[in-house]
Amino acid sequence: MKRFRLMCLFAVFVLLVPGISSAKNSECTYKLVAGTVYAAGFEYNDDQDIYMTRHHALQRKFGYNNIYDKCAAPLGMVIDVEPVRFEYDGRRYMVELWKGQYFSAIGAEIGFYVGTRLNIAGEDHYRCADTEEELDIAFTMKNRGLPEYSVSGRHWWLTGFKPGVFARPDQLTLEDIEITFHSEGMAEAFSEALYRLGYSDAGDQVWCEGKTVGFVFSTPRNPQPWDQDKLDIVLAANEIRVAGLINFKEAFGLENFSPESLAEALSRDFWTGILLYNQIKKIFSD
Secondary structure, three states, rough: OOHHHHHHHHHHHHHHHHHHHHHOHHHHHHHHHHHHHHHOOOEEEEOOOEEEEOOOHHHHHHOHHHHHOOOOOOHOEEEEEEEEEEEEEEEEEEEEEEEEEOOOOOEEEEEEEEHHHHHHHOOEEEEOOOOHHHHHEEEEEEEEEEEHHHEEEEEEEEEEEEHHHHHHHHHHEEEEEEEOOHHHHHHHHHHHHHHHHOOOOOOOOOOEEOOOEEEEEEEOOOOOOHHHHHHHHHHHHHHHHHHHHHHHHHHHOOOOOOOOHHHHHHHHHHHHHHHHHHHHHHHHHO
């Protein structure tokens, strides 16, 4: 098995290095890395070493459906999901919150969606909020009680993903959540939906002032798509991925996980020599 693994690594090395080493300079490599991140719908926040969703990410075209949450675990994401559905002024809305382990990163999301007439595989489909419907959203991600990052802005899908960190979803909390709606009535409709789910002023610090609602997201009230025993298997695999990413960062001397740092590593001379092979073998060796 070890020999087979090494053969696979060597094959990857032979296939990738010519393309990587053909880059004229770090600027060319940076454009390649940054372009990939951009195409995936994200941008890098240098101050906090996190990736965030772009306003006009491709994902915006596909809306939301509960089927997405059901597919999360098989795709390597172990997350708490909390859809908060409410109605206001004759329309259906939903604010959904997510937090947990996304492959080799911890992350959190708050999205705002508008109901449609579509029903896909028995699940109501929501469209992503348009630009004029976006909300002012803010939250702080805490890991075992310690802050990892804080994000805020007017958005339809505010996110933060921090690579190289491992945590179970129940070890993560979203605190200082503030969502400002378009009217006081809309804010009240949302806060009432929180209360119906079982949120409370004391336990979850729910408050509503004017157009703004605040609360804490720690334990989801909605039924979760997957049983914990199955999630533990995915979590174990993700823990290995995080360890591998940390080893990668140390082996190649990355300052952080920014596109610039990755491009710099890809542009170094050792990517064209045997040192690259030895570094990769060291990371994945027993």
